[in-house]
Amino acid sequence: MSRAIVVHHVGGPDVMAFEEQAVGAPGPGEVALRHTAIGLNFIDTYQRSGLYPVQTPFVAGNEAAGVITALGEGVSDFKIGDRVVYQGQIGAYATERLAAADRMVPIPDGIDDQTAAAILLKGLTAYYLLFQTWPLAAGETILWHAAAGGTGLIATQWAKALGATVIGTAGSDDKTALAKAHGCDHVINYTTEDFAARVRELTDGRGVDVVYDGVGKATFDKSLDCLRPRGLLASFGNASGVVSIPDLMVLARKGSLYVTRPTGAAYLGQRPALLEGARLLFAAVASGAIKVQVSQTYKLADAAEAHRALEGRQTTGSVVLIP
The missing domain is CATH 3.90.180.10 (Medium-chain alcohol dehydrogenases, catalytic domain)
Structure with a gap:
């Protein structure tokens, strides 16, 4: 039994x-x-x-x-x-x-x-996001939400090993310290800082190439503000609630952005x-x-x-x- x-x-x-x-x-x-x-x-x-x-x-x-x-x-x-x-x-x-x-x-x-x-599961999620959803190249800059979580700690280390500049977010000082020790070049405490404004500051106004967001509803709108023109938002989780986009023109207004909702089943089914x-x-x-x-x-x-x-x-x- x-x-x-x-x-x-x-x-x-x-x-x-x-x-x-x-x-x-x-x-x-x-x-x-x-x-x-x-x-x-x-x-x-x-x-x-x-x-x-x-x-x-x-x-x-x-x-x-x-x-x-x-x-x-x-x-x-x-x-x-x-x-x-x-x-x-x-x-x-x-x-x-x-x-x-x-x-x-x-x-x-x-x-x-x-x-x-x-x-x-977490590592394969990081794999398809970093290697397939947006094939990350050395010299690119990413934002990873919940960088001190299980997937975040794996992915930020992997992204750093691939040569990316890694910006993470976390919800406490302890978590920001943990994320900094696991691959993040910069970590933003989203409870005390405006993460979109801080990302713009860290990138000299350019924005990041890609945002990886497993948080969902609470971070989605401001994540769009973190992207450079024609950047990608990979929304892969709903920890704070499900995301909806009632107006696709927001993507045009913010720089002809791309948004995707990837799943492991689509990438790892074979x-x-x-x-x-x-x-x-x-x-x-x-x-x-x-x-x-x-x-x-x-x-x-x-x-x-x-x-x-x-x-x-x-x-x-x-x-x-x-x-």
């Missing part, structure tokens, strides 16, 4: 129940997993709250590392005992589960399970793309270009507490649940 966090109806963290569930044998193209570490991500809260609709009941979570315990028919790329990690498959908040084999990523030697579970992103991510960690910070761990049974901390902006870096 597996123990899992089940959402029977959407709502706040209290709707998550810790229950026993039977796990059968893997079907064709599936593997059975025993989880060793589970990643916590904002998408988990979006699904639990109903912002991203998922048919209930469902097991929460989208990212985990573990050991393969059984192979379904037709699975030839793995063997029992292999260490793997995955992201983007709902049902991760469990001690055991079945999952699609073609979404499994082998964990390289030298990467422990907690690190793998902490970085795959296995070769998934493996290439993971290869580059793990190589960056192994080289020291990305230093991983697992800031907190919670027992799986305490997932509701972890959600409250994440939504309350009480976390920095990556958070891992331990089965």
